Amino acid sequence: MRQRRHTWQTLFTTTALVTAAAVGLTACGGTATEPKAAQSAAAFEGKGPINYVSNRDASGAANKTIEEWNAAHPEEKVTFIELPDSADQQRQQLIQNAQIKSDTFSVLNLDVVWTSEFAANKWIMPLPKDAVPTDKMIPATVNAATYRDSLVGAPYYTDGALFYFRSDLLTAAGIAAPPKTWDEMKAACTKILALPEAAGMSCYTGQFDKNEALTVNFSEAVASAGGTVVDAEGKPTVNTAEAKKGLNLLVDGFKDGLFPSDAITYLEEQGRRAFQDGKLVFMRNWPFLHASLSATDGSSKVAGKFDITSIPGTDGPGVSTLGGRSLAVSPFTPNKATALEFVKFFTSEEQAQKRLALSSRAPVYASLFADPAVVAKRPFFPTLLTSLNNAQPRPKVVQYGATTKAIQEEAYAAITGAKDTDTALNDMQAKLTELSK
């Protein structure tokens, strides 16, 4: 037994030593946290190779642009770093790199909803006033890339809501024009659902599962009713009569059976399947579905039987939220001059037009939506432009992650009937107030 004790003694000593070392390391890690130093005024200096970090572009259009840049700038080559597909993971990697002030990521491709968070934390630099031709761009995209009056990102591509409707059924019911308001939509549904060919169909769906898509649908409902989720200062405004009217559109939709009963589990994809199988008259969704809905290979039962317009509001056309991305420059890269030049080149109208040949992502330049050659290929572009001209960004707040969680939580409780609209909105207001401090 004596030898055994020896073994353990040695083991304990080793463990204790390693533990001490680990504690030391931990303590070192702790002391490294210091209050963020004030940043000097944005100076775009330094030339050399940079990294462009982005979500995947399956079309290869972004790669083409980068190849063209690299051919013209052999001394300032750009390397494309691809991030995972999940937006949460992209954000996490970008933030982790910014927190350790790593110079690996030079030009960041940011989702529009991250703009405020990255700008407020000084993880991206304010751009010079004349960096991008903002006057030629769709105003909502510029607004989404702006934080407190300074432009912090160059709009890259954009996205807005479309209202898909069954034109064949509208004609059959003798309705001349698609509905512009929720009341018109309900009236149209009463007529259409009475038709024999519409047996078993539901009126409308959006995306209502507890997900970012619910924040989108909630924001659109509130904005379409004339309200806002947060004001220009980022302070919440969801305890208003307009916000209540907006949320009630969705709550009543479920209560009155306007939406299919399982729409509470719908994301974009489930809605597409239901519409494609001829189970829905109206649907709010993104433009990317247009291609699969109009597929003529037999996969879509509604090919040629549907059309698109802007989403409905309460007194007129509704307000779409804005998707899309913008490019920003990291303050931690040594080659800021190259980074800025690359951002200008990448987001220029000329390059946006070239990318249109490959990618279906909507450009931020209004003029490009009118090109007949482009419209022939993407028939939804004119309607999308109308939608985008009337679009509003999602809540522009610094703590967007927690904000969207709170919105989803309360909106979900309201539309499932777990809370009444007033309680849900008051609770939401309280949570968002806490987060905006």
Added chain:
Amino acid sequence: MTSTVPSPGAQTGTLQRTTPPRPATPRQSTTRRKRGNRSPGEGRMAAMLLSPTILVLALVIMYPLLSAVHQSLFRAESGLDADGFVSEVESFVGLANYADLFVGESGRRFLNAFANTTFFTVTTVFLETVLGLCMALAMNRAFRGRSFLRASILVPWAVPTAVSGLLWRWIFQSDGIANNLLGSEVLWTAEGNASKLAVIIAEVWKTAPFIGLLVLAGMQIIPAEVYEAAKIDGAGWWRQLGSITLPLVKPTLLVAVLFRMLDALRMFDLPFVLVGPGKESVETLSMLAWDESNQLRYGSASAFAVVLFLYVAVVAIVFVKVLGADVTGAKELKLMSKKSRTKATRTRDIADREIAEQKKAEATR
């Protein structure tokens, strides 16, 4: 370091078996009665040989653990200055992050996640154990195609959890197979008890084979003579199950259950993929910690993680102490088949004895 395996053989008093040698400490693995003859240097040697492993373990386990504890004592107090920039001060808050686990909104979420984690662990492990035992009993019989069945029963276990989460998500979607078969309109992926049930079904489907195979391994080493004797004594199938199979398979079963419990307490990917993040009905402690770190609240995220770690540790210790699960021994049971081991140990014993005798003879000469 070494210990004898409480094997069925040992209990019936017919066999005396020992653990096989560990690669790093060949001289230690002799039988218990030989241990007294070892020189003092041997122990030190063993410790030295083991220390690199311990060093690595300490770095990859101890450091992150202590770092998490350290982090959980801090909180980033952030606010916006007049220009809208974040001014962040990370301050020491002591145990405030832990105190917050029980009050207010965060407390409600934590207790809900804690209850979910416990509920899932208890229900899934219970169902898995029952199902796993049944599977093992079925597989233990000799019939044509037995090896094929054994291989195919492992398929759910081989599927990555995230992928099986996706599979079950399709099954459980509102117009999916589950609702079609049942003729129902249950919304399995919406908030509510149905989503809990969905997670339990998918989890049991995936992990019952694990228990089944571990238990099967335990059953395989029960000598056939024991059953023959029981049969002669007139014991029926139920009597054999209750008096022979279950008691003899208990050590293996306990270890399998322990592993599953520790796994279930850390459940993350299945509810995350199947039902979705942020759904309170299925939010577990791991998901909560992930969500907090995603919101950049590292202090409270670490507090959640530390509490989860303590919970898992307490469950493990209680389980081992109260039920006496023999973790290390049973692990080896799983790894080695009965025959090769008894053969190997016996030959080794004989060889050891021969060497000892030779030495003795040399010494006396």
